[in-house]
Amino acid sequence: MNTIPHFDISRQHQKLRPALDEAYDRVLSKSWFVLGEEVKAFEKEFGEYLGVKHCIGCGNGTDALELALKAAGIKAGDEVIVPANTWVSLAESVINVGASPVFADALPGEYTIDPASVQRCISKTTRAIIVVHQYGQPAHVNELLEIRDAHKLVLIEDCAHAHGAVYQEKNVGTIGDFGCFSFYPTKNLGCLGDGGAVVTNDDEYAATVRLVGNHGQPARDVHKVAGRNSRLHELQAAFLRSKLPLLDQWNTRRRSIATYYMYGLDRSMYRLPQVGDPDYAVFHQYVIQTDDRENLIRHLDRGGVGVAIHYPAPINELSPYRSFRTDPEGLSVCSSEKSSILSLPMFPELTDDEVQRVIHTLNNFRG
Numbered sequence: 001m002n003t004i005p006h007f008d009i010s011r012q013h014q015k016l017r018p019a020l021d022e023a024y025d026r027v028l029s030k031s032w033f034v035l036g037e038e039v040k041a042f043e044k045e046f047g048e049y050l051g052v053k054h055c056i057g058c059g060n061g062t063d064a065l066e067l068a069l070k071a072a073g074i075k076a077g078d079e080v081i082v083p084a085n086t087w088v089s090l091a092e093s094v095i096n097v098g099a100s101p102v103f104a105d106a107l108p109g110e111y112t113i114d115p116a117s118v119q120r121c122i123s124k125t126t127r128a129i130i131v132v133h134q135y136g137q138p139a140h141v142n143e144l145l146e147i148r149d150a151h152k153l154v155l156i157e158d159c160a161h162a163h164g165a166v167y168q169e170k171n172v173g174t175i176g177d178f179g180c181f182s183f184y185p186t187k188n189l190g191c192l193g194d195g196g197a198v199v200t201n202d203d204e205y206a207a208t209v210r211l212v213g214n215h216g217q218p219a220r221d222v223h224k225v226a227g228r229n230s231r232l233h234e235l236q237a238a239f240l241r242s243k244l245p246l247l248d249q250w251n252t253r254r255r256s257i258a259t260y261y262m263y264g265l266d267r268s269m270y271r272l273p274q275v276g277d278p279d280y281a282v283f284h285q286y287v288i289q290t291d292d293r294e295n296l297i298r299h300l301d302r303g304g305v306g307v308a309i310h311y312p313a314p315i316n317e318l319s320p321y322r323s324f325r326t327d328p329e330g331l332s333v334c335s336s337e338k339s340s341i342l343s344l345p346m347f348p349e350l351t352d353d354e355v356q357r358v359i360h361t362l363n364n365f366r367g
């Protein structure tokens, strides 16, 4: 029996091979590899797709967060509230600008940050909130915008899971002060290596992000601020340009797979994600909960179903990050859900037969 992988990018690349070859040829024949026409064109096309004024490519999604924090003026002594139950970049980027992360709890079964927990995390030194549209599901942005305005904070949207997700008629990433994207190969829109982007409607923020990511140079040999090197490469931009037109159709397929799971899985056995409106989520992951995860993983392994865990521990429980503040009332949701969550196979090229086999195998688990 063939194993159904949790994720497999090779299926997408087999189909896209001619377009990717063409993109590679285009860059090689110009032999211009950094900040050229492909990056410019991708920034324009992705910005237009999202409906945002500025899009600035950068080295990866973690750098996108760091560049946004820098442009917002976040620095040593400042606190930034971040979700605990997500990828480690959220803490890294804050610490790399000299500030301190404060970890907030999640909404049960929704996995996005709990606005009430954010409220409890606020102190005199809080300067920003980073929200993750976790697993492709838009977070409760309106409540976060209210908190931002009441406390004069900056709201950064981490859209690494959510390219193309929509919140109240707007693409996520275009609602807060900044949207940060990763194009790591496993993301809903991925390149063939590392890549990222920051989007914003603010002219000044955009100019600073661009400046800092390119050695502080507004023009060649002019260094206006102490910058760094974090740029999207021409080749990656060219690959992304051949994939972007397919993003909506891929997200639609992810939604259909999620719908099969939603109606097919036995709800007396598994807790399914609480999805606001499935038409607006883009299902980077489909995460269920079980009280018997170890045995279930063994059963799925025997049945040839690949799974993963996103993420095995909240960031505040990892050794480099244990000394930072958390919600003063604790992180009861994140710390209890970490041992029950399980990510099912989810990528657009899964066949209907494979999805049915995943459902069947899960429903046949007898503990």
Ligand SMILES: *Cc1c(COP(=O)(O)O)cnc(C)c1O
Pocket (backbone or CB within 6 Å): 060, 061, 062, 063, 086, 087, 089, 090, 132, 158, 160, 161, 182, 183, 184, 194, 195, 196
């Ligand atoms: C993947 C990811 C990032 C950053 O990704 P890079 O690997 O640095 O491109 C940031 N936040 C979340 C939630 C992610 O999953």
